[in-house]
Amino acid sequence: MTPHRTSQTMKPATAAKKLEVYLKATPAEFQEGTVSRDELDALRSDPPAWLRDLRRNGPHPRSVVAARLGVSISGLARGGVTEALTTQEIEELRAENPEWLQRERATQAEVQKEALRLKEKNATPAKPARPTSRKRP
Known part of the structure; x- marks a missing residue:
């Protein structure tokens, strides 16, 4: 039986840096929470509208x-x-x-x-x- 693995999380500043976006321009829920590796991968593979807009403008x-x-x-x-x-x-x-x-x-x-x-x-x-x-x- 394998133990339950917890997903690694990172601070919003680290996630913003990895996504190459300005943290202060991200939505409040992104700035206030933590981001798991799975969530980061999901943001990279299928970016929401706010992320596409930040990258563009x-x-x-x-x-x-x-x-x-x-x-x-x-x-x-x-x-x-x-x-x-x-x-x-x-x-x-x-x-x-x-x-x-x-x-x-x-x-x-x-x-x-x-x-x-x-x-x-x-x-x-x-x-x-x-x-x-x-x-x-």
């Missing part, structure tokens, strides 16, 4: 905003963006293309280029060391 958490703008979260902070933005606000920023956004995109491109270079370097097998022969006196 926002407000989006900073990680999503950063990804949509092609910058890092730190780059957002340096640019003065500290709060969640809606899809419309993200599009307006893209259209405006302020200097800080251009600079942060260039920085992010350099970081990604360097990461790729290091990945390729580490993927190339190192040449085996050649044994040296020592002459004994």
Whole structure:
């Protein structure tokens, strides 16, 4: 006889992070309860209307905003963006293309280029060391 397994639960903040939505924009019942792994899987596979709307229109958490703008979260902070933005606000920023956004995109491109270079370097097998022969006196 196997013991009854309880489902793991998580705080709403963790679930919102996994769903890539801004917690403060979720319904009150989501924010106040706990979310089981099964419930999280159900939200992912068949998202309710509120979740589809949040993903489409926002407000989006900073990680999503950063990804949509092609910058890092730190780059957002340096640019003065500290709060969640809606899809419309993200599009307006893209259209405006302020200097800080251009600079942060260039920085992010350099970081990604360097990461790729290091990945390729580490993927190339190192040449085996050649044994040296020592002459004994």
